Amino acid sequence: MSGFLDTYAYLTLTEQAILTLAAMVLVSSFALLAQSRVVATIRLFALQGFLLVVVTALVALNTQEYHLFYSAGLTLLLKVWFVPWLLTRQARRLGILRDLDSLLRPGVVLIAAGALVIFCYSVALPIQRFAESITRDAIAISLAVVMLSMLMLITRRKAITQVVGFMSMENGLFFGAVTATQGMPMVVELGVAFDVLIAAVVFGVFFFHIRDSIESLDVDMLNQLTEVDE
Amino acid sequence: MSALFWTLLTPLAGGLLLALIPGTRLAARLNILISLAGFLFSIWLANAVLRQGALDNQYFYIDAFNVYLVALTNLVSFTTSVFSRTYMLHEFEIGRVSERQMRLYHASFQAFMFTMLLALTTNNLGVLWVALEGATLATVLLVSLYRTPASVEAAWKYFILCGVGIAQALFGTVLIYLAAAKVVDGPDQALLWSSLIRHATELEPTVMGIAFVFLLVGYGTKIGLVPLHNWLPDAHSEGPTPMSAVLSGLLLNVALYAVVRVKVLVDGALAGGGEHAPQLAGYLMMSFGLLSFIVAGLFLHRQRDIKRLFSYSSIEHMGLMTFAFGLGGPLATFGALLHMTVHSLTKSAIFVTVGQASQLSGTQSIDHIRGVIQTQPAVGWGLLIGTLAIAGFPPFGVFTSEFLLLSATMQTLPWLTIPLLVGLGIAFAGLFRHLHPMVFGNRPEGLMPIKATVWPVVLHLALVLWLGLSIPDFLAHWFDQATILISGSGLL
Numbered sequence: 119m120s121g122f123l124d125t126y127a128y129l130t131l132t133e134q135a136i137l138t139l140a141a142m143v144l145v146s147s148f149a150l151l152a153q154s155r156v157v158a159t160i161r162l163f164a165l166q167g168f169l170l171v172v173v174t175a176l177v178a179l180n181t182q183e184y185h186l187f188y189s190a191g192l193t194l195l196l197k198v199w200f201v202p203w204l205l206t207r208q209a210r211r212l213g214i215l216r217d218l219d220s221l222l223r224p225g226v227v228l229i230a231a232g233a234l235v236i237f238c239y240s241v242a243l244p245i246q247r248f249a250e251s252i253t254r255d256a257i258a259i260s261l262a263v264v265m266l267s268m269l270m271l272i273t274r275r276k277a278i279t280q281v282v283g284f285m286s287m288e289n290g291l292f293f294g295a296v297t298a299t300q301g302m303p304m305v306v307e308l309g310v311a312f313d314v315l316i317a318a319v320v321f322g323v324f325f326f327h328i329r330d331s332i333e334s335l336d337v338d339m340l341n342q343l344t345e346v347d348e
Numbered sequence: 349m350s351a352l353f354w355t356l357l358t359p360l361a362g363g364l365l366l367a368l369i370p371g372t373r374l375a376a377r378l379n380i381l382i383s384l385a386g387f388l389f390s391i392w393l394a395n396a397v398l399r400q401g402a403l404d405n406q407y408f409y410i411d412a413f414n415v416y417l418v419a420l421t422n423l424v425s426f427t428t429s430v431f432s433r434t435y436m437l438h439e440f441e442i443g444r445v446s447e448r449q450m451r452l453y454h455a456s457f458q459a460f461m462f463t464m465l466l467a468l469t470t471n472n473l474g475v476l477w478v479a480l481e482g483a484t485l486a487t488v489l490l491v492s493l494y495r496t497p498a499s500v501e502a503a504w505k506y507f508i509l510c511g512v513g514i515a516q517a518l519f520g521t522v523l524i525y526l527a528a529a530k531v532v533d534g535p536d537q538a539l540l541w542s543s544l545i546r547h548a549t550e551l552e553p554t555v556m557g558i559a560f561v562f563l564l565v566g567y568g569t570k571i572g573l574v575p576l577h578n579w580l581p582d583a584h585s586e587g588p589t590p591m592s593a594v595l596s597g598l599l600l601n602v603a604l605y606a607v608v609r610v611k612v613l614v615d616g617a618l619a620g621g622g623e624h625a626p627q628l629a630g631y632l633m634m635s636f637g638l639l640s641f642i643v644a645g646l647f648l649h650r651q652r653d654i655k656r657l658f659s660y661s662s663i664e665h666m667g668l669m670t671f672a673f674g675l676g677g678p679l680a681t682f683g684a685l686l687h688m689t690v691h692s693l694t695k696s697a698i699f700v701t702v703g704q705a706s707q708l709s710g711t712q713s714i715d716h717i718r719g720v721i722q723t724q725p726a727v728g729w730g731l732l733i734g735t736l737a738i739a740g741f742p743p744f745g746v747f748t749s750e751f752l753l754l755s756a757t758m759q760t761l762p763w764l765t766i767p768l769l770v771g772l773g774i775a776f777a778g779l780f781r782h783l784h785p786m787v788f789g790n791r792p793e794g795l796m797p798i799k800a801t802v803w804p805v806v807l808h809l810a811l812v813l814w815l816g817l818s819i820p821d822f823l824a825h826w827f828d829q830a831t832i833l834i835s836g837s838g839l840l
Contacts, residue, residue: 241558244554244555244558244623245523245526245554245555245558247554248526248527248530248552248554248555257523257526260519260522261519264515264516264519268512271508271512277504280508284508284511284512287511287512287515288515291515291518291519291522294519294522295522295525298522298526299522299525299526299529300535302474302521302522302525302539303472303474303535303536303538303539304536305472305474305475306472306474306475306477306478306539309474309475309477309478309479310474310477310478310518312478313478313481313482313485316482316485317481317485317511320485320488320489320507321507323489324488324489324492324500324503324504324507327492327495327500327503328500328504330495331495331496331497331500332497332500337504340497340500340501340504340505341501342497342498342501343498343501343502343505343581343582343586345578345581345647
């Protein structure tokens with residue numbers, strides 16, 4: 119207990135706010151994993167993006183790395199507005215906005231998710247020794263968000279919720295870059311943002327290809343190709 | 349510098365141009381011209397780098413290692429574009445693709461070239477990641493070009509699996525940045541390969557070791573290492589054949605290049621001690637490589653689609669190269685570099701003939717392709733000789749590089765030559781049990797020869813034969829320079 123206090127009690131208010139928001143980012147990942155309605159999943163994704171924007175702005179204030187404000191703005195534009203807007207629009211046009219994509223065994227999945235978070239903390243343990251106190255949890259939480267998004271990709275059956283998982287993974291990486299290393303060099307951040315933008319557009323086109331070919335958006339039905347042909 | 353500028357600008361501007369012009373036939377011709385121009389510029393660039401030494405600035409870093417891949421990429425891109433013209437026009441005529449899809453195809457072809465060249469020439473590890481992800485984005489709509497359920501499935505798998513895989517690599521890159529921020533001055537310098545390599549020994553070994561695991565898994569997905577290879581046979585078999593040729597021949601090389609660049613850094617960081625074994629990176633690459641090599645060889649026996657067959661052969665060879673770079677040392681590195689070259693040339697030539705053979709027979713199913721030599725001798729012999737070359741028959745170049753790799757293994761870890769030899773045997777049998785009935789045998793009734801451009805195959809196989817008989821002096825020195833950059837000491 120005293121170790122815990124040593125780590126967290128002497129942080130400034132901004133730093134404590136950052137840590138709280140970091141926890142909320144992780145919670146939003148769990149919520150994404152458990153949410154079954156398509157429209158709510160997209161909204162949760164936008165919320166996660168918004169939490170990231172606030173974290174980024176706070177880190178920028180805390181470290182006086184003002185270029186992070188640009189990253190925050192970019193994230194706001196791309197992940198809070200553009201991607202959710204595009205996904206909602208496509209879902210509406212495909213008539214699946216109100217559909218359910220429920221988990222088969224939500225209890226098992228959530229317990230697995232909890233185990234994954236513990237695993238991520240143990241992976242990040244040796245790295246934490248080299249990080250400053252504020253960024254200590256960042257690596258672990260970032261990795262956990264990535265892993266939970268992967269779990270979401272595995273457990274979901276609709277193409278559109280899989281895309282949300284894919285984009286949320288990118289959120290986890292961005293979170294890691296912002297909190298652990300005060301962002302990446304600007305050229306890299308712009309490049310990554312550009313990739314996300316193109317990926318969102320390509321995904322948008324792709325939904326229609328999938329629907330035209332299998333008359334559904336359940337990717338479970340994409341099962342023709344196997345490793346060995348019998 | 350201007351050579352580099354033109355090498356990168358040609359495919360970028362070419363891709364934009366091809367996205368705008370409507371005429372399919374004109375676009376196919378322009379595609380060849382653009383690729384030829386790119387190839388000539390890359391020769392100019394290679395000449396400049398080899399004469400004046402490495403180019404190193406804030407944005408680009410070019411030495412003997414990557415400039416050779418730039419030249420190889422452009423060469424294969426050029427010959428593939430020549431093949432692509434007759435092949436895609438045939439697909440267009442039989443109505444498999446529409447005019448708009450042809451436009452998408454040509455524009456994406458050049459955009460894909462640009463992302464690969466950017467990944468090869470950039471100095472920034474973050475930009476390297478961006479470019480490799482861009483390469484996936486540029487090709488995903490090509491994999492689903494035919495819009496069949498199978499091709500859409502393949503493209504979806506490709507998109508999601510490569511995206512998930514490569515996300516791990518970005519996490520690894522963030523970790524490298526974390527380690528570098530402490531020792532390199534200035535945040536803009538901290539991801540530059542040239543400044544990282546200067547400070548390699550000061551980088552925190554624990555962080556670098558963990559970073560390498562993520563980077564290997566991430567870029568390893570793109571190399572097609574088992575067990576992350578699932579997307580590869582699907583994407584290669586369902587897309588148009590010229591795409592399969594460049595995916596197999598080039599993209600896998602670029603991903604391997606990324607891993608090797610990072611390995612050099614990690615080796616430097618781990619040499620100073622720490623929690624990890626100093627050869628951690630090498631051991632990881634060797635085990636992943638060997639596993640891919642053996643498993644892909646076994647899968648060869650169970651294939652029924654001719655393009656899937658050769659995709660597994662690509663996984664097998666990429667596994668062998670990963671193993672060799674992991675083994676390290678000048679001999680293995682030299683062999684791996686040579687193997688990269690001959691594999692690219694041979695595999696793209698094979699995919700060209702495979703495309704022609706399946707157009708000829710109207711199917712990709714191994715059971716239904718019969719008597720290709722009797723129907724169209726040029727295609728049949730191309731396929732037969734190409735497969736002989738890739739299976740490692742002397743006197744082709746693949747034999748030479750595999751022989752070098754086996755000797756290197758014999759020197760350092762003699763026991764591992766046994767699985768290597770067994771794996772080569774398995775792969776050999778797997779290829780030939782399928783190939784024999786396809787090329788020989790009687791011509792099925794009603795099959796007519798198709799219009800096929802043969803000279804790219806002849807050129808590639810002739811180059812591979814030449815490299816097998818004698819490696820020209822300038823090329824040997826070029827490889828040797830690259831070997832020194834990677835492994836520290838040269839062979840010659």
